[in-house]
Amino acid sequence: MRHGNHTTRFFDHTALRRLPSKSHRQKHWLWGLLSAFLWLATPLQSLADSENPTLETVAEDLGITWGMAFLDDQRLILTQREGRAGILDLSTQKIVWLDGVPDVLAVGQGGLLDVKLSPDYAQSGWVYFTYSKPKGTSGVTTLARAKLNGQRLSDWQDLLVTKSDSYRNIHFGSRIAFDHQGHVFFTVGDRGQRENAQDLSNHAGTVIRLNLDGSVPDDNPFVSDPDALDDIWSYGHRNPQGLMFDRETNRLWEIEHGPQGGDEINVIEKGQNYGWPQVSQGKEYVLGTEIGVDHKAGMVDPVKVYTPSIAPSDLLIYRGQKLAAWQGDLFTGALALTHLNRVVLGADQTVEDEKRYLDDKDERVRSLAEGPDGFLYLATDAGKIYRISTVPSD
Incomplete structure (x- = not known):
């Protein structure tokens, strides 16, 4: 996984699947070996469709486009992790870069995000x-809002500067979703300090829920807990970089x-507590x-x-x-694959079922958007x- 101008190698030892339960390893060792062999013998391409x-x-020669949102049928606002925001005109393929973006810590996995x-x-x-947002020698994940005023972002407001300090420039999250009932959600990673994801006195490793103006909803789960931050909605997350509220089912989906x-x-x-790092299948x-155990009472299993x-x-x-x-x-x-x-x-x-597409392009798919035209748009780290x-x- 690339961090800034550096590359961290993924050591892919995960072909050996976890055994069903740590307390049953001896009983199931033969099944574990068989499962590992079958996994190693099955190429990943078998999960892909025969056609792409x-x-x-619609655009190229960009940096890492972290987020995209349609302003109208022809204009797309996008963020570059390096700290720029721009408006892409789909009819001309030209981009106008916006003034008014604040100082951004564009180091490691940090930058201008969703x-x-x-x-x-x-x-x-x-x-x-x-x-x-720069803070000391590192930075913290921050939710903000602003208004478009010509070629400038005006009225910039930091709604929540999270308590997610870390000496490490990794695992900032972060994605935004709305429930269309007056609330905004956004994600914060564990910042590379695992134990913080189980500590409700900080925002690391959480999904946060606020009113649109940044205030805390009265019905948030921890508002009456003196040992927890009022704006936390869920916790026990490692590095959530996808968040989606589906209005048709009223479900909030997350991927980490x-x-x-x-x-x-x-x-x-x-x-709810989603387990990290006490529960992990990695x-x-x-x-x-x-790391940890496969399942634990009181913690939610992944879908x-x-x-x-x-x-x-x-x-x-x-x-x-x-x-x-x-x-x-x-x-x-998918970034690694x-x-x-x-x-x-x-x-x-x-x-x-699961299906995989476009792996032949060998481009890290970073962000997605559904356009007003009904088509699907995707941005890759190759700048396209x-x-x-x-x-x-x-």
Whole structure:
């Protein structure tokens, strides 16, 4: 996984799957060896479709486009992790870079991160951002909002500068979602200090819920707990880089990076603990030793686990009509395994299948957006934005 101008190698020892339970290892050692052999013998390409979707390039020569949101049919506001925000005109493929972006810690995994329009954007004009705000020798994940005023972002407001200090420039998160009931959610990673994800006195490793103006909703789960921060909605997360509120099912979906293996898709529920680092289905880098346990009472199990890791980024449920075969399915970008990942959801919202596309392009898929035209847009770390206009039938 790339961090700034450096590259950290993924040690892929996750082909050896975790055994069903630590207390049953001896009983199931033969099954574990057989499972490992079968996994090693099955190429990842078997998960991919025989055909790839049709891609149209709508922009190139960009940096790392972390977030995208449509202003209208032709204009797309986007963030560059290096600290720039711009508006892309799809008809001309030209970008206007915006003034008014504050100082951003664009180091390691930090920078200018997500961007989303307020549900009442047509009336209020608010555009929401997350970014790593410089603090001391590092930075902290921050939720902000501003208004577009020509080629400038004006009225910039930091709504929450999180308590997520760390000496490490990793695991900032961060994605934004709205429930269209007056609330904004955003994610914060554990900042590379695992124990903080179980400590409710800081924001590391959490999903946060606020009113649109940044105030704390009265019905947040920990408002009456003197030992917890009032704005926390859920905790026990490692590095959540995808968040999606599905208005059709009223579900908040999240995806997060595991360590070596153990990336998770979760349905986020009020006040729940998602386990990290006490519960994980990943392993330690290099050594391959287990982290925590597979399951623990009082902690929520993921809906889906990726082993080996795909290194997920962004999350979207496609609700458009143009790509009928994909309607209602869950999508994420893959950074380590460089593909577009599709999770087929059943009528009961359970995972029925997984498919992988575009791995032949060898580009890290960073962000996703559904356009007003009903097509799916994706940005890669190669500095390109693509539009998917046709997809293979199942």
